[in-house]
Amino acid sequence: MTHERAIDVAGLVREFKGGVRAVDGIDLHVAAGEIYGFLGPNGAGKSTTVKVLTTLLPPSGGRATVAGFDVAREGAKVRASIGVALQDVALDPMLTGREHMRLQGGLQGIPRAERARRGAELLDRVGLSDAADRRSKTYSGGMKRRLDLALALLHNPRILFLDEPTTGLDVQSRTALWDEVERLARQEGTTVFLTTQYLEEADVLADRVGIIDRGTIVAEGTPAELKAQVAKPTVEFTPRDAGQCSIAAAALAPFGEPVAARRDGSIAVRLESGADQLADIVRALDHAKIAVAHLALHEPTLDDVFLAKTGRSLEGAADGGTAEEIAPPRRDRVAA
Amino acid sequence: MTAAGTVARTRSVALSVAWRSVHNAFHNPAILLPSVLFPLFFFMAFAGGLSSVQNVPEFDYRSGYTSFQFAFICIQSAAFGGVFTGFAIAGDFEFGFARRLLLAAPNRSGIVAGYMIGAMVRWMFVLAVVFSAALISGMRIDGSLGHLLALLVLALVVSATSTLWAAGIAMRLRTMQAGPVMQMPIFILLFLAPVYVPLHLVAGWVHDVAQLNPFTALLETARGFIAGEPTKVALSAVCLVAMFTLVVGWARGGLHSAERAG
Numbered sequence: 391m392t393h394e395r396a397i398d399v400a401g402l403v404r405e406f407k408g409g410v411r412a413v414d415g416i417d418l419h420v421a422a423g424e425i426y427g428f429l430g431p432n433g434a435g436k437s438t439t440v441k442v443l444t445t446l447l448p449p450s451g452g453r454a455t456v457a458g459f460d461v462a463r464e465g466a467k468v469r470a471s472i473g474v475a476l477q478d479v480a481l482d483p484m485l486t487g488r489e490h491m492r493l494q495g496g497l498q499g500i501p502r503a504e505r506a507r508r509g510a511e512l513l514d515r516v517g518l519s520d521a522a523d524r525r526s527k528t529y530s531g532g533m534k535r536r537l538d539l540a541l542a543l544l545h546n547p548r549i550l551f552l553d554e555p556t557t558g559l560d561v562q563s564r565t566a567l568w569d570e571v572e573r574l575a576r577q578e579g580t581t582v583f584l585t586t587q588y589l590e591e592a593d594v595l596a597d598r599v600g601i602i603d604r605g606t607i608v609a610e611g612t613p614a615e616l617k618a619q620v621a622k623p624t625v626e627f628t629p630r631d632a633g634q635c636s637i638a639a640a641a642l643a644p645f646g647e648p649v650a651a652r653r654d655g656s657i658a659v660r661l662e663s664g665a666d667q668l669a670d671i672v673r674a675l676d677h678a679k680i681a682v683a684h685l686a687l688h689e690p691t692l693d694d695v696f697l698a699k700t701g702r703s704l705e706g707a708a709d710g711g712t713a714e715e716i717a718p719p720r721r722d723r724v725a726a
Numbered sequence: 727m728t729a730a731g732t733v734a735r736t737r738s739v740a741l742s743v744a745w746r747s748v749h750n751a752f753h754n755p756a757i758l759l760p761s762v763l764f765p766l767f768f769f770m771a772f773a774g775g776l777s778s779v780q781n782v783p784e785f786d787y788r789s790g791y792t793s794f795q796f797a798f799i800c801i802q803s804a805a806f807g808g809v810f811t812g813f814a815i816a817g818d819f820e821f822g823f824a825r826r827l828l829l830a831a832p833n834r835s836g837i838v839a840g841y842m843i844g845a846m847v848r849w850m851f852v853l854a855v856v857f858s859a860a861l862i863s864g865m866r867i868d869g870s871l872g873h874l875l876a877l878l879v880l881a882l883v884v885s886a887t888s889t890l891w892a893a894g895i896a897m898r899l900r901t902m903q904a905g906p907v908m909q910m911p912i913f914i915l916l917f918l919a920p921v922y923v924p925l926h927l928v929a930g931w932v933h934d935v936a937q938l939n940p941f942t943a944l945l946e947t948a949r950g951f952i953a954g955e956p957t958k959v960a961l962s963a964v965c966l967v968a969m970f971t972l973v974v975g976w977a978r979g980g981l982h983s984a985e986r987a988g
Contacts, residue, residue, distance in 0.1 A: 441988050444829060445829075446825060446828060446829060446988040447986075447987075447988035448985070448986060466832035466833060467832075469829060469830065469831070469832055470832055474829050476822075476825060476829075478822050478825075480822045480823050480824075480825045480826040481823070481826075482746065482750070482823055484749070484750045484753055484754055485746070485749070485750075489749070492742075492745075493742050493745070493746055494826075494830060495742075496738050496739070496741060496742025496745070497738070497739055497742050497743075497826075497827065497830035497831050498830055499734065499735040499738045499739075499832070541826075
């Protein structure tokens with residue numbers, strides 16, 4: 391990964407009619423070759439940000455450059471440098487997969503001979519070779535997503551925007567898409583800007599995560615940094631003999647402060663020095679001759695981060711909620 | 727990118743969009759059939775049902791009533807072909823496909839040019855069908871091959887003009903419900919021209935309106951080409967250039983509106 395900035399955004403604003411600010415002065419920077427996860431609930435401003443960065447919408451204020459080109463003044467150069475797969479798959483039901491490739495190649499100005507070769511190669515890569523000559527209206531949701539991804543990659547873009555690429559996909563299709571995104575970033579050096587409302591997706595895929603809520607970025611950093619900001623891991627232990635609870639509590643006391651356990655008859659401790667203490671805990675329990683029925687390590691999740699920053703859980707946050715009443719959003723940033 | 731490179735990219739975009747437009751028309755009868763059947767129906771109804779109009783004493787068109795009506799059908803089908811393309815553009819925006827075009831095309835004017843070229847190619851297929859039907863039904867052509875080529879150029883510019891008009895609306899409203907807004911002004915202009923009889927046989931307010939209607943000049947020129955007696959060519963050229971220039975600005979404004987809306 392280089393430190394060259396693929397995406398550079400400062401004070402970006404996008405206001406709609408009626409004064410609604412979908413994006414309200416965000417700053418973000420994405421390094422070349424990085425996978426940047428843009429996490430937030432429905433209606434937080436993720437898709438609007440993507441539309442501005444991909445030149446589908448002009449910004450109302452602020453500044454954004456993509457691949458070194460200003461999105462407001464150098465739209466054509468931005469579009470030549472990026473690949474985009476939007477949330478709503480834009481396919482023509484009358485065209486086959488191969489015909490889509492031909493059309494996309496023409497739109498991108500790829501020479502005719504290369505268009506066919508590259509199209510066939512990408513259809514093969516996304517597993518659509520057998521369905522290449524079928525009209526896209528016969529494709530399943532997962533196949534449409536894969537075709538959309540292949541189309542976005544046809545001209546070898548330096549930066550790839552994926553707007554909620556796995557929404558509505560089954561587990562198998564989702565995993566396949568994650569693998570492909572990972573391969574693009576790690577092997578081909580493609581910068582990936584990925585919006586998602588799935589915590590696991592951001593956690594698994596992203597090098598860094600920006601959490602957006604109501605048009606502003608409320609936290610940014612690596613998933614580990616963000617989680618470390620809000621909570622430490624906890625270990626939860628259930629002795630085989632319930633009578634050993636007090637002995638177990640004493641054995642675990644040196645590792646951190648006790649917290650409420652999730653299971654009845656269990657003891658939970660917040661680990662002061664992180665998950666690295668787990669081996670020592672097992673040794674301490676063994677030394678105290680306590681038989682283990684259940685032992686679990688609970689890492690904080692990105693939902694805990696969202697909760698801490700906005701006062702709401704990410705799941706269901708799109709329903710509106712009253713974040714300001716519960717806890718005013720904070721703007722914290724972790725140095726990458 | 728150099729100027730030549732920009733032109734090449736724009737041409738590539740335009741040809742790709744035109745290819746899709748033609749491809750979809752020929753793979754979907756629901757798109758192609760109306761644009762063929764309407765002109766054929768009009769032609770048969772007008773040229774057949776009203777053929778005795780040529781017996782009116784002051785009807786002085788020398789190539790006969792079938793040719794007289796063919797010229798109208800030629801202009802009418804070209805104009806309505808553009809409107810049908812407007813429906814397709816509105817559909818692309820309503821169903822999201824336009825985003826693919828807007829995201830992939832470096833120069834977005836090429837998208838509009840592509841729709842325009844597609845409409846012209848589709849219209850030429852319609853013309854071939856109607857022309858064949860007209861010849862079978864005994865149409866007389868007194869004009870030379872040059873006159874017929876001039877008629878073709880005239881109708882192609884009408885097709886392009888009406889496509890840009892409809893595109894301007896489609897890209898502003900971005901819904902197929904905008905269809906009547908595209909269609910109605912073209913319909914009114916066409917039918918307030920001397921459709922059934924020459925202008926001097928049209929009476930009352932319709933005559934006054936027809937005299938000011940640019941489509942009257944276009945129709946008279948088209949009929950003049952078939953009869954081998956070019957009529958009001960300069961006036962038609964001025965009308966076409968003026969209308970085309972206006973709709974280029976109109977379509978450009980529509981494109982900017984679509985770009986602002988995302």
